[in-house]
Structure formats: C-alpha cells, structure tokens
Amino acid sequence: MNENTIFDKIIRREIPADIVFEDDICLAFRDIQPQAPIHILVIPKRVIAGVQYATHDDMDLLGHLLIAAKQIAEEQGISADGYRLAINAGDHGGQTVEHLHIHLLGGRPMQWPPG
Helix, strand or coil: CCCCCHHHHHHCCCCCCCEEEECCCEEEEECCCCCCCEEEEEEECCCCCCHHHCCHHHHHHHHHHHHHHHHHHHHCCCCCCCEEEECCCCCCCCCCCCCCCEEEEECCCCCCCCC
8 A cells, every 4th residue: 555645645744734623543634626615535544545445444443534524514514504425436436545535525515416
C-alpha cells in the first residue's frame, strides 16, 4: 500500500487542510473541489487503500468512520435536512486517492442517481 498519498501528507501535516474534526482514529477536512456547499472527507489515520481492501479486522474502524461522519454532519448543521455519505472504490467507482475516505456531502438536495 502506498503510504505517501495526499491524505497521508495531510495526516502528517506536511500539506495544509481545512480540518474540521480529528481524533486518534480519523481526520476530517473540507474537500478542495467541493461538489456541494458542505463537502468533507473523513479518512482513517491507519492506511487502507480503499473499502475494497477492508477486512473483518477493520469493522470497528469502519463503524468509527460512519459515527464520526454523523457527528460532523450534526456539527455542520446539515443533519436535520439530510446529507449523503459516499465511498468510491476503484477506478470505475471514481476513486482517485488510494486511501479509504468517506465523502460527506450536504447543504443542498442530492439527486439520484448520483453519476
């Protein structure tokens, strides 16, 4: 696994990011190319290249990421109206960084299908 992605550099504070949440397991920051008024990426500090590489050993981590995303949505004031969580997996899924991340999108109505 590549441990030198842009997300790893953000975790190590080698490049700046607009961080909105951090604990010892994950980090969340605003996407630099937002697709909604609120577009935050929630990433684990431990590297998993993508959800397609997760195992049963990662269940607690994956659950933690989802609960963190819920908490961030509440803090951002989008919980009541609703929001979208998206995880891209692989090239056909639109994944561009080989580090698992959850997109938290909100602040406007979401369309379906998404893309």
